[in-house]
Amino acid sequence: MLRQYELLERVRAYDPDADEALINRAYVFSMKAHGSQKRASGDPYYSHPIEVAGILTDLRLDDETIATAILHDTIEDTVATPEEVERLFGPNVARLVDGVTKLSKIEAQSENQRAAENLRKFLLAMSGDIRVLLVKLADRLHNMRTLHFIANAEKRRRIARETMDIYAPLAERIGMYEFMTEMQTLAFRELEPDAYQSISKRLEQLHKGGGDLIDRIGRGIRAHLEASGIEAQVQGREKHPYSIWRKMAERHVSFEQLSDVMAFRAIVGTEEDCYRTLGLIHGRWPMVPGRFKDFISTPKRNGYKSLHTSVIHDEQMRIEIQIRTGDMHAQAEHGLAAHWAYKEGKDEAARTQHPWISDLVEILDHAGSAEELLEHTRMAMYQDRIFAFTPKGELIQLPKGASPVDFAYAVHTDLGDQTVGAKVNGRVMPLRTPLDNGDQVEILVSKAQHPQPTWLNFVVTGKAKAKIRRFVKSKEREETIALGRKLFDEIVQRLPVPLGWEAIAEALRRLHLHDDDALMEAIALKRIDDVQVMEALLPGSAGKGQVKPPPQRQAISIKGLTPGVAFTLAECCHPIPGDRIVGLRREGTGIEVHAIGCDRLADGIDADWVDLAWGNESDGGTARLCIVIKNEPGSLAVITSILGNHGANIVSLDQKARDGSFHTFTLGLEVHDVPHLMRILAALRATEVVSTAERI
Incomplete structure (x- = not known):
């Protein structure tokens, strides 16, 4: 003691x-x-x-x-x-x-x-x-x-x-x-006592068999460096049993197949000496491809700095070598604690040179200067930050107001892209739920999932926003091109004569566009109008009496395109599959889809009208209903039971009026198509508690 x-x-x-x-x-x-x-x-x-x-x-x-x-x-x-x-x-x-x-x-x-x-x-x-x-x-x-x-x-x-x-x-x-x-x-x-004993015994046998092998290799490395003017302390050791066991498990190899069980450390005077030492070692012994890492130019988040490499030594074995300065070594051994070491005179200013606290919580990028971080060693200075944890206990630092989607992207981009749900402290919660300090978050994923445009309404981290926007823009361009191609085919059908194979190439030249995709995107976004396209494809074709009459053209199917990306469903009429629809195409925006009887179509005089169709097996949509029900206990339960039995999902429910014996509600209801909606309305009207049920 x-x-x-x-x-x-x-x-x-x-x-x-x-x-x-x-x-x-x-x-x-x-x-x-x-x-x-x-x-x-x-x-x-x-x-x-x-x-x-x-x-x-x-x-x-x-x-x-x-x-x-x-x-x-x-x-x-x-x-x-x-x-x-x-x-x-x-x-x-x-x-x-x-x-x-x-x-x-x-x-x-x-x-x-x-x-x-x-x-x-x-x-x-x-x-x-x-x-x-x-x-x-x-x-x-x-x-x-x-x-x-x-x-x-x-x-x-x-x-x-x-x-x-x-x-x-x-x-x-x-x-x-x-x-x-x-x-x-x-x-x-x-x-793992058996594994520990087995590896320890094998290390002992290796040590006995090799005699002073570690010392001999270490002396050789030091002599080689000194011959070139580099003074270095060279330390060698066998790797620790747990490190060896983990590598055996990761690589699925036996101890005998694991070649790099020895590690050496060269401690030199300056950062420049580190790189000179690396060059001398690689010049003397063959480097193992893929085993070099430079943590000096790109330190780890906890401040660790060192050069790592593996070489084939003269002893016909792979050895790992780490190269660092004395200061780097102190940081590597003791990390954060190295910066709390006693300073002569206890000069507080000397401590402010070390941003170690930022390494602990990994928030230096968002929490001010290193001096401020060191001056205030309390979490209170991070009141605009929260700390959440993975199920394995990994700390994830996020801004206040962050959602599980932000959390998922902070862990890994692929995890964010595939997010379908989240458990917060063991409970399944909506993805838009703001996380609290200390929440444990488990992300539920599906390989079929991809980033959703609606996530941009609630994510707060720059990484999440950038990844979602990047996907949405890529998806938007892909679907805009697909829609533009359908519009292009419709334009071609209106030309007076069939096109030659070189017509499109000539049209691209005349319109100053670099490829087909750029042309289709320009058509979909109305950057060029139909007359310009016709003239570029077949000069003179847009003249009076040359264009075929439009009534014969087929409606363009929007099957396979994503609402909110290639087109938007109008909020005024909430069209659903089965409705007769028409699109308004304005310059620079996606097509806005309306039901044919929508009053707002009269406002579309500045837009091109595009005849659209849903296509087979469309994904459904959201219909809006107005329901007047009796003011009786259980009435609302009857309504929700009917909707549930018909496979309809309520996305919004608002009470609009309370009139003594009756209540008026508006519902947003996810349905497959118009026939599905009609069946639901019929069931609602047939029940005694419903006075009226109409689609808005």
């Missing part, structure tokens, strides 16, 4: 001006508060918080964080109170201890409340100060180191699974790869 003077010596080694009295008081308070409590190992309980503090000294954290680590279990496991901690150690330490205590209480929940929900509350609870998170990760790491002392096998597995699913990925997210690797290794040993 780490002793009091040893802990102080560690802190003094990197922070000579640390408040030793604060740490001493915390040490004594913790020891007295925990008293005779014992851990599963049999050690005094207070040894645990002291060891947690020791882990944090390796990260060179400030005295308040060290004191928090020593005190982190006192409020939960002893009679100590938050008020007492604040009186003895100040408001900052009290706030940090309270934050860690809240996280521990969350851990005490039952099994079915864990997983993603635990992570959600975990991150929200630590939002008061990011150091709460660092203490909690160190706490979990020490608990994993002593996990084998717990007698209950099920409890060990639960803790290991939670570590693997939540804490190790969280450590990775903030760039603390050293913590992540050790947590994964310890959890893997508990969760």
Whole structure:
């Protein structure tokens, strides 16, 4: 167990001006508060918080964080109170201890409340100060180191699974790869003991068989670099058992088939040296194609920087090599914690150089400058943001008002494109539902789905809007061209003579259009009128008496085209399949479809009229009804039952009047076609509770 003077010596080694009295008081308070409590190992309980503090000294954290680590279990496991901690150690330490205590209480929940929900509350609870998170990760790491002392096998597995699913990925997210690797290794040993033992034994055999192979390869790399003037520290190791096991599972190979089980790290002086080193290594050993990654020019979101490559070494084996500077190495090992390390004089301004908090929550792009982010280490500064979670516990950061569709696109473009529904906190909710801070969201998908134009009415993220608009524009152009082609065929039928094969090419030249699609799009959007097309196809054909009379032309089918994309269904008359329809074609817009008896057609004097037909098996539409029903209990239930039995879906319901014995409603009703609507109206009129039922 780490002793009091040893802990102080560690802190003094990197922070000579640390408040030793604060740490001493915390040490004594913790020891007295925990008293005779014992851990599963049999050690005094207070040894645990002291060891947690020791882990944090390796990260060179400030005295308040060290004191928090020593005190982190006192409020939960002893009679100590938050008020007492604040009186003895100040408001900052009290706030940090309270934050860690809240996280521990969350851990005490039952099994079915864990997983993603635990992570959600975990991150929200630590939002008061990011150091709460660092203490909690160190706490979990020490608990994993002593996990084998717990007698209950099920409890060990639960803790290991939670570590693997939540804490190790969280450590990775903030760039603390050293913590992540050790947590994964310890959890893997508990969760897959046979696999762990098998891989460990094989690594041991490989190590014995190769003797000093790692040292020999490392010396060779260093000598090669020094010969070219590059001073480098070269470190080598075998990959961790969990990393090997995961690669075996991903690649479906045996241990013997896995060639890259050794990794080396070259730490050099400058960023320029990194690229020079890469060139020297690739010049000396053949590179493995597809295995090079440049995280210096494009760092990971958590700030990680390094060059990664794999080469075929002289020993006839693949080895992985990482190249980085000393500063990059510190960031890679300790991530976010590297920026909380003690600074000489505790100069707060020095800390503002590091946008580490943006790496944690991945919101730097939308939340102001790095200086502002560092100055305010609270979630309050992100009141215009929310945090939602995938079922696996991955944190997704979104603007306030974001919908499940925004969430889906934030996870992956393909997920957004295929979204058909969403479960929010386990309940199926409408896609336009605004998400709240901490919601768990599960996206329901179908490969047959594609982005819907109506989504643009409620999505708020730039990524979602851009992806939907891109699809809609592509679909709109595709269907506009298809509609234009139908209009073109109708125009051709009105020409006095058949066209030659070269006529279209000549027409494109005369109209200054580059291809057929551009011509069809221009026709559909009335950028050119019918007379211009005729003249371009057959000069002189649009003259008086030359054009065939239009009454013989067939109505153009809109089957297969998407309402709202290639054409719009007029809101004034709500045409549905079976209605006689006509289209109004105005310059620059899609065709507006009206029922033939619509009064608004009289306003279309500035538009071309296009004779349209629905085509077979059209997808249906929305009809509007006006229903007057008796003011009796259950009347509305009778109406909805009739509609349901006839397979009609209510999309809107408004009460327009309440007249003593009768109520008047208007309904928006999805129906297949006119006959379907007529059957529904007949059924409504036949029931006793309905006074009148008419289509609007």
